[in-house]
Amino acid sequence: MNKSSTANLVKRWELPKREVCYQGLSQDDISQWINFQKATLQMVSDSPLPNERMEWWKYTSPRMLFGILENDSVNYSNEKQLKDVEVSVSGPTIGVADATFQNVKTFDSIESKKEGQFDLLHDMAPLDQGARSIFFLQQLFSSAVTLIRVPSGTKFKEPFFINAKAKSAVGSYLTIIIVERGASAEFVEEVESFAGSSLLMGRTEILVDSEGLCSYTLSGATKGEHSLFHRIRGHVGRASSLDVTSAIFGAKAARIEVDCLMKKDGGQAKIRSLAIGSDKTHFDLHTNQIHIAPNCKSELSANAVMSDRARSVYYGLIEVAENAHGTDAYQSSKNLLLSEDARADSVPNLKILANEVKCSHGATVAQLNDDELFYMQSRGMSRKMAENLLVSGFIGKTVAEIPGKFGRDKVQSTLSTTGMSLEA
Amino acid sequence: MGSGKASPSFDAVSERRIQGKVLLNIQDLSAQIGECPILKGISLTVREGEVHAIMGPNGSGKSTLSKVLAGHPSYEITGGTVEFKGKNLLSMAPDERSRDGLFLAFQYPQEISGVTISNFLRTALNARRQEPISAVDFRKLLQLKMDLLGMDKGFASRFVNDGFSGGEKKRNEVLQLAVLEPSLAVLDETDSGLDIDALRIVSSGVNAIREERCGAPAVILITHYNRILDYIKPDFVHVLSDGRIISSGGPSLARELEEKGYDWILQKGDQQKSGQQESDQGCSFISAKASSL
Numbered sequence: 164m165n166k167s168s169t170a171n172l173v174k175r176w177e178l179p180k181r182e183v184c185y186q187g188l189s190q191d192d193i194s195q196w197i198n199f200q201k202a203t204l205q206m207v208s209d210s211p212l213p214n215e216r217m218e219w220w221k222y223t224s225p226r227m228l229f230g231i232l233e234n235d236s237v238n239y240s241n242e243k244q245l246k247d248v249e250v251s252v253s254g255p256t257i258g259v260a261d262a263t264f265q266n267v268k269t270f271d272s273i274e275s276k277k278e279g280q281f282d283l284l285h286d287m288a289p290l291d292q293g294a295r296s297i298f299f300l301q302q303l304f305s306s307a308v309t310l311i312r313v314p315s316g317t318k319f320k321e322p323f324f325i326n327a328k329a330k331s332a333v334g335s336y337l338t339i340i341i342v343e344r345g346a347s348a349e350f351v352e353e354v355e356s357f358a359g360s361s362l363l364m365g366r367t368e369i370l371v372d373s374e375g376l377c378s379y380t381l382s383g384a385t386k387g388e389h390s391l392f393h394r395i396r397g398h399v400g401r402a403s404s405l406d407v408t409s410a411i412f413g414a415k416a417a418r419i420e421v422d423c424l425m426k427k428d429g430g431q432a433k434i435r436s437l438a439i440g441s442d443k444t445h446f447d448l449h450t451n452q453i454h455i456a457p458n459c460k461s462e463l464s465a466n467a468v469m470s471d472r473a474r475s476v477y478y479g480l481i482e483v484a485e486n487a488h489g490t491d492a493y494q495s496s497k498n499l500l501l502s503e504d505a506r507a508d509s510v511p512n513l514k515i516l517a518n519e520v521k522c523s524h525g526a527t528v529a530q531l532n533d534d535e536l537f538y539m540q541s542r543g544m545s546r547k548m549a550e551n552l553l554v555s556g557f558i559g560k561t562v563a564e565i566p567g568k569f570g571r572d573k574v575q576s577t578l579s580t581t582g583m584s585l586e587a
Numbered sequence: 588m589g590s591g592k593a594s595p596s597f598d599a600v601s602e603r604r605i606q607g608k609v610l611l612n613i614q615d616l617s618a619q620i621g622e623c624p625i626l627k628g629i630s631l632t633v634r635e636g637e638v639h640a641i642m643g644p645n646g647s648g649k650s651t652l653s654k655v656l657a658g659h660p661s662y663e664i665t666g667g668t669v670e671f672k673g674k675n676l677l678s679m680a681p682d683e684r685s686r687d688g689l690f691l692a693f694q695y696p697q698e699i700s701g702v703t704i705s706n707f708l709r710t711a712l713n714a715r716r717q718e719p720i721s722a723v724d725f726r727k728l729l730q731l732k733m734d735l736l737g738m739d740k741g742f743a744s745r746f747v748n749d750g751f752s753g754g755e756k757k758r759n760e761v762l763q764l765a766v767l768e769p770s771l772a773v774l775d776e777t778d779s780g781l782d783i784d785a786l787r788i789v790s791s792g793v794n795a796i797r798e799e800r801c802g803a804p805a806v807i808l809i810t811h812y813n814r815i816l817d818y819i820k821p822d823f824v825h826v827l828s829d830g831r832i833i834s835s836g837g838p839s840l841a842r843e844l845e846e847k848g849y850d851w852i853l854q855k856g857d858q859q860k861s862g863q864q865e866s867d868q869g870c871s872f873i874s875a876k877a878s879s880l
Contacts, residue, residue, distance in 0.1 A: 533660075538697035541657050542711040542763065543685035552710055556701030560746065563701070 203302040212300070213293025220293055222476040222508050223447040227416040228390045229297075231333060231362045248334035248363065250307040253324045294420070301364050301394070304335035311350070315343040315372075322349040322569035327365060329357035335364040340379065342369075342403075347376035349567035353577070354383035354391065356414075365393040373401040373427065380570030381419070382577045384412040391417040399459070401427035408565050410574040411446065412439045412581050418447040425452070425459035425487070432461040437561045437574070439581065440473030440505075450479035450494075454517075458489035465494075465509075466561045468554060470501035478510045481524070485516040494524035499557050501531070501550075607634035610771055610805050611656075611676075616667035617830075618655045624665065625651045627830035633771065638806045640816055640841060643827035644849050649809045650694055652827070653775040656807075657691040658684050671771070686715045690769035690804075692760040694776040699747035704759060705729060707747050708766050715767075732765040735799060736792040754785030761792040768800065773807045778815040790818030813845045826852050 212229060213220040311323055327336055334357070340350055356363055371377045381393060391414045397405045409419045423432035438446040446469075452461040467475035477496040498507035509526035531553050539549035558578070565571045611633040618626040625648045633639055643649050655662050656669065658681035669676040671689060679687065699707060708729065713719045720728070729743055738758065748756050757777050764772050774793070778786050797803040808819060816824075816838070824840040825832045826849070834840065834852050844852065 532697075535697045535699055537659060537681060538693065539699070539707075539711075540681040541685055541691050541693075542707070542767065543682050543714040544711055545682050545714065548710060548714060549682075552702055552707070553699065556699055556746070558701070559703075560701030 203299045212296045217293045219449060219478060222478065222510075223416075223418060223445065225293075227445055228362065228392050228418055229300075231360060231390065248307050248336040249328045249330055250309050250336050250338070251326045251328075252309055252311065297364075297392070298366075298394070301335050301337070301366050301392075304333065304364060305337045305366075306334065307336035308339075309337070310339045310341070312341045313343060313346040313348045313375075316345045317343075317348075318346065318376075319348040322351050322567065324569075325350065325352040326355065327352065327363070328355040329361055329363045332357060332359070332361045333364075334362070336366070338365070338367045340367065340369045340377070342371045342375040342377045344372040344400075345374045346372070349378040349569055350380070351567070351569050351573045352379070352381045353573065354381070354393070356383070356385040356389035356391070358387075360388035362390045362392065365391075367393070367395045368398070369395065369405060369407070370398045371400050371403040371405045371430075373403060375400060375403040377404070378406045378408075378565075378567035378570060380408040380410065380565060380567060380573060382408075382410045382570075382573045383414070384577045384580050385414045388415050390415055391419075393418075394420040394422075396422045397424065397432055399423060399425050399427070399430035399432050401456075402429040403427075404431045406433045406435070406566050408435045408437070408570055408574070409448070410437045410562075410577065412577065413441065413444060414446070415443070416445045416447075418449065420449040420451075422451040422453065423461055425454045425456055425461060425490075427456045428458050430456065430459045432459075434461070434463045434465075435561060435564060436465045436467075436477075437558060438467040438475055439469075439558065439578075440467070440475060441470045442473065443471070444469070444473040445476075446474070447476040447478070450477075452479070452481045452492050452494070454481070454483045454487040454490045454492060454520075457487050457517075459487065460491040462492070463494045464561065464564070465496040466499075466557065467497075467507060468499045468501065468557060469505040469507060472502075472504045472506075474506040474508075476508045476510075477526070478508075478512075479524075480512045480514060481522050482514045483517045483520050483522065488517045488519040490517060490520040490522065492520070492522045496524075496526040497557075498526075498528040499531070499554065500528065501554070607636055609633075609670075610635050610637075610672060611807075612668075612670040614668045616652075616655070616669060617665045618651060618662045619665055620651070620662055625662075625830050626655065628667065629827075629830070629832055630667075631825065631832065633805050633807060635770070636803050636805055637823065638808060638819060638821045640808045640810060640821035640824045641827055641832075642810055642824060642841065642844060644853070645811075647827045648830040649827050650775050651830075653691055653694075653773045653807070653809055656684075656689065656773055657681055682714065685711075685767075685769075688770035690764055690767060690772045692757075692764060692772060692774045692777050694779060696748050696756045696760055698749050698751075700749045702747050703744050704747055704762070705743040708743075708763060711763070711767060729766065732762060735795050736762060736765060737788070738762060753780035754782070754789070757781060757785070757789050758792065761789055761796070764793070764804075765796045765799075769804055770802070771805045771807070773809070775809045776811065777808075778810055778812060783814075786815060787818060790815055793819055813841050816841050828853050 213225045215221055215224055313319060325338055342348055352367065354363060354365060369377060369379055381395065383391065391411065395407055397407060399405050405423065407421055409421065411417050411419060419436065421434050423434060425432060434450055436448045440446050446467060448465050450463055452463060463479060465477045469475050475498055479494050481492045481494060483490045494511045496509040496511060498509065500507060507528045511524035511526060513522050513524065515522055531550055535553060536546060536549045539552060540546060562571055562574050565574060609632055613629055613631045616626055616629045617624065629652060641649055651662065664677055671687065676684060709725050733740065748759060751759065760777065777789060781789060808821060821838055824836055824838060826834040
């Protein structure tokens with residue numbers, strides 16, 4: 164895809180006709196959002212979409228994900244296709260529809276760099292040029308905007324469920340989650356694809372204020388020609404904790420980008436990914452653990468099971484700023500390949516500017532272990548049973564690590580739709 | 588035994604048990620790993636309910652014998668026969684052997700990360716049943732066996748051998764033995780790496796399993812040391828050296844080994860194989876390595 168095709172795409176865009184589904188936003192917020200989208204229109208025109216020559220895209224062809232945008236059959240001015248994504252939220256009612264973008268701007272712990280800046284939505288860090296254009300594109304196409312706020316000190320035992328269902332070939336939506344000072348909540352987001360060839364673009368901004376606790380799980384299982392692009396960005400406040408899980412099974416092409424911005428002293432973040440692919444699945448996980456403040460801890464665990472001709476890519480960066488001393492960061496990538504033609508690429512990166520830090524990474528790519536298989540066969544299991552149990556164990560271990568019960572249950576139920584069970 | 592057959596009886600216990608049906612009949616079994624022969628003609632008969640201790644120095648082939656019986660694919664059978672319950676064991680796949688009632692308690696049990704002991708055992712149990720056991724019935728059965736072995740309930744929800752101490756791994760092997768109820772259990776150095784308390788717990792677990800069932804499983808107990816034989820009383824003791832059984836006897840043989848060490852009996856073995864050309868020089872390293880697989 165090149166710049167001219169992006170421009171063509173934008174020309175077809177008729178913003179005023181678009182009916183946007185807003186949840187939790189005041190009229191002022193909606194006006195602000197529409198203005199924001201208009202401004203974005205120009206940015207999309209000016210920004211080239213990524214290509215394989217860009218470092219962060221060299222393992223995944225952008226065409227694989229966004230090629231559908233060049234398809235003339237995708238008609239954005241068609242009234243019937245206006246509501247691209249239907250987003251529903253259920254959960255403790257007090258936290259929904261109880262906030263405005265104004266709250267985001269004045270968020271007390273994570274200050275905007277400039278007064279009046281719409282920081283959470285404008286913040287480009289750590290986006291490179293290719294990522295910025297997708298960022299704008301997502302902004303532009305967003306047909307559903309949801310804001311969920313957990314008020315200060317509130318501790319919800321019940322989870323928030325977010326369901327995003329694609330209603331046309333191309334859909335984009337934005338979810339903003341704000342966990343205020345000392346609050347805690349669990350969020351479970353499920354993505355459902357549109358039948359046939361399609362692209363669903365999601366973006367989730369998660370802001371966890373001081374001493375807040377947030378567990379977020381993204382789960383989706385798709386078949387066929389569906390492509391998924393989802394960017395999750397966590398802004399981690401002082402002594403707060405954010406746990407992000409992505410569990411994606413079976414999309415034709417999927418790219419999950421997770422950024423954790425460790426913005427205040429003592430924050431903790433854990434990113435966990437589980438991908439299962441078969442046939443010609445291409446799964447790409449891209450992470451940034453950005454340590455801006457001192458004494459923060461971030462961990463990444465990327466796990467993939469690929470069979471047939473499926474391919475997984477992990478590309479991640481731990482970046483430690485000059486003042487972020489006392490950083491403790493780790494990246495782990497484990498890949499289980501179930502066929503000779505399956506492939507996995509793991510590319511962990513460290514960029515450390517501070518002196519007193521603890522950063523490490525590890526990556527493994529392996530097939531099923533013969534000694535483990537023999538051990539299981541010696542207990543009467545056929546080789547096929549033993550293989551299945553080993554695979555479910557690999558998956559089960561990741562699922563068991565999800566701290567939120569509802570997230571765990573969702574991933575297990577999504578897994579069961581793929582025909583895989585974690586219990587015998 | 589060794590180059591000859593098992594002697595018919597050694598003491599009153601064996602006299603009594605000799606009437607039992609033959610469970611395992613090994614005749615002149617030879618096996619190698621790569622080009623290196625390790626078992627060089629083993630013959631051994633085990634009847635229902637009997638306890639046979641196999642002792643011998645490092646690299647003598649004890650663990651290889653256990654792996655060959657279980658069907659480890661790294662070993663090539665170069666001669667001899669093994670019948671289990673009258674069937675040709677060597678033609679059976681490892682899982683078939685298990686389902687037919689052979690159990691190997693590994694010297695170094697594998698870690699199966701992500702699979703709980705409960706899930707592992709239920710899968711193994713279902714593999715040998717026509718109808719899968721219900722979750723409720725399985726929980727009851729597992730609890731019964733864990734009570735028998737004095738195990739904590741939380742043990743079953745841990746991942747198989749993941750982060751286990753040496754003692755916990757061996758106890759897990761014994762729990763599997765209790766649940767799967769084999770007719771022949773081969774315990775490969777189940778005592779190795781255990782302190783005296785862990786040894787007592789594991790041994791009493793094996794004894795409890797044998798006492799619990801009316802048709803107690805036969806046991807082949809592979810060990811370096813006498814101390815486990817203080818807890819699990821053998822009917823027969825065999826000494827393995829350089830891939831052959833060089834001596835067999837009753838429990839008194841183990842006591843004699845305790846007093847005199849292996850040297851005196853190895854000399855007897857050397858005499859037995861004198862005249863036979865050794866073609867496997869330089870294989871001791873491979874043999875030792877194979878025995879630790």
